[in-house]
Amino acid sequence: MLELVGLLAAFVVIFALRFKGFDFAATILIAAAIIGLTSGKGLGIFVDVTAETVKDPTTWELCAAVAFITVLGYALKETGLMVELIDKLRGFLPSRFLLALIPALFGILAMPGGALMSAPFNDPEAERLKLKPEHRTFINIWFRHVWYWASPISPTTIVAVSLTGIALRDFIAVNFPLFLLTWVIGFAVSWRWIKKETPDPSKRRDYWGSLVGLSPIIITVVLTLVDVPIWAAVGVGIAIVVILKRVDLSGTVVFFRKGVKWDIVAAVFATLFFRYMIVASGSVTTLLQSILAAGVPLLLLFIIIPILVGTISANPTMGIGIVFPLLVPLVPQMNVNILTIMYAGIVAGYNGSPMHLCLILTNQYYRSDLQKVYRYLIPPIVLLFVLMIVYHLVLGGLW
Numbered sequence: 322m323l324e325l326v327g328l329l330a331a332f333v334v335i336f337a338l339r340f341k342g343f344d345f346a347a348t349i350l351i352a353a354a355i356i357g358l359t360s361g362k363g364l365g366i367f368v369d370v371t372a373e374t375v376k377d378p379t380t381w382e383l384c385a386a387v388a389f390i391t392v393l394g395y396a397l398k399e400t401g402l403m404v405e406l407i408d409k410l411r412g413f414l415p416s417r418f419l420l421a422l423i424p425a426l427f428g429i430l431a432m433p434g435g436a437l438m439s440a441p442f443n444d445p446e447a448e449r450l451k452l453k454p455e456h457r458t459f460i461n462i463w464f465r466h467v468w469y470w471a472s473p474i475s476p477t478t479i480v481a482v483s484l485t486g487i488a489l490r491d492f493i494a495v496n497f498p499l500f501l502l503t504w505v506i507g508f509a510v511s512w513r514w515i516k517k518e519t520p521d522p523s524k525r526r527d528y529w530g531s532l533v534g535l536s537p538i539i540i541t542v543v544l545t546l547v548d549v550p551i552w553a554a555v556g557v558g559i560a561i562v563v564i565l566k567r568v569d570l571s572g573t574v575v576f577f578r579k580g581v582k583w584d585i586v587a588a589v590f591a592t593l594f595f596r597y598m599i600v601a602s603g604s605v606t607t608l609l610q611s612i613l614a615a616g617v618p619l620l621l622l623f624i625i626i627p628i629l630v631g632t633i634s635a636n637p638t639m640g641i642g643i644v645f646p647l648l649v650p651l652v653p654q655m656n657v658n659i660l661t662i663m664y665a666g667i668v669a670g671y672n673g674s675p676m677h678l679c680l681i682l683t684n685q686y687y688r689s690d691l692q693k694v695y696r697y698l699i700p701p702i703v704l705l706f707v708l709m710i711v712y713h714l715v716l717g718g719l720w
Contacts, residue, residue: 325611327359328604328647335643336633345639346587353591353598360602370601374594383483385552387476387589388581393558394429395580397537400566403427406534407442413526416446417515421464421507428465429472429538436465436679440686454689456514459697461683462672463507469637469668470500473545474538474555477637477668480589484596484645485660490546495657495716499665499709506701537561585638592642599646620662623648624710627663631670635677640667658713669706673699 331352338348357366374380397403407423414422420443427439440461447457468475471493482489541558545551563573626648631640644663652659671677675691680698684691 322607323359323361324602324604325607327356327602328599330359331355332643344584346584346591349588349591349595349642353595356598356602356604360604362602366601370594370597373597374590377593379483380590380593382550382552383479383593384586384589386479386555388586389552389555389559390474390476391582391585392576392580393537393541393555393562396559396562396576399576400562400568402534402537402562402566406531409527409531409534413528416450417508417512420446420460420515421511424461424465425467428468429474436461436683439465440683450515452514454687455693455697456511457687458683458689458694460511462680462698463701465679466672467500467503467507470496470503473542474551476585477641479551480592480638481641481645481660481664484641485649485655487655487657487660490548491657492660496661498712502708503705506705510697510701533565588638588642595642596646600650619651623659623662624666627666628670631667632674635671635674637667637671640671658716661713662710665706665709669702673702
């Protein structure tokens, strides 16, 4: 029973410290320490869990992948390649596609509050079309986050599949219809606001230049889908940026020196340590026995807890780091359908969270009325989540 008390106390500490702005990696390690100390297995559990985490190749592959992804985002930004690409796209894309594509392109870059990067690029077109601030906010938020269902270089997705043992390619293949559905829902909401659709006539149509600008991302994605290790695929993407922009050796070194977001890498390592600590402590077994004794359906648990954690944490990667180590051991046989239910709950809670940094920054940038924004944002989030549940129920993996 003590281990169950420790598990609950650990999660209380996680939320308490995060509300105070405490570093995520440090928070997770403190929570892991609480679980270890209440496990009844002595201090030896810390040695065993540390050894298990360090020896697992997944730990280092995942840390390297996340580090390289942040470098790729930094390189695309610092070389101006992303800015040049968007400028070329303005020459041949209709307004309603361009307004959606700009935040979607920036959404590939994994960075907290990254919606603030795309907002200024959408401004001229949105101003020309006289869109309301709330319309601009919805478009920037919704389309930035379409990639959760289809990006093989999203740290959130990579962490989720790594913690469950599901192949990244399988996750994307099964959920690709949800990726398309996200675009359809976004367009269904936003198209009625956009009257004009003609491309900017002052821009030259540069299809080849647009394809070249997209090449680092396209090649990285293709390599990942043919089972090249993620860190290696992203490394190729970085190399392409270096070649295209003729960056010298010293400049490339700067990419890696300034581009790696070590706090995110540390958070990934801490999450894996936390996962092993929960398993080693035996607290999940006790929790499972308590849940089954109370008659709570596991599927209901897999829906409610991720939504709550996603909303409160307002960080999908952190939400997965909290929820997955707790819920995954409760599943006798993990499959992509159960993974998606938990994953989607975290993403839905995150997208609608009032603490969602992208939403906060976009709202401030456009000076929109947040209450009005929620009128546009919440119904599509709920609709997508409900359709996702129906889709996976039809597939049969939740029975």
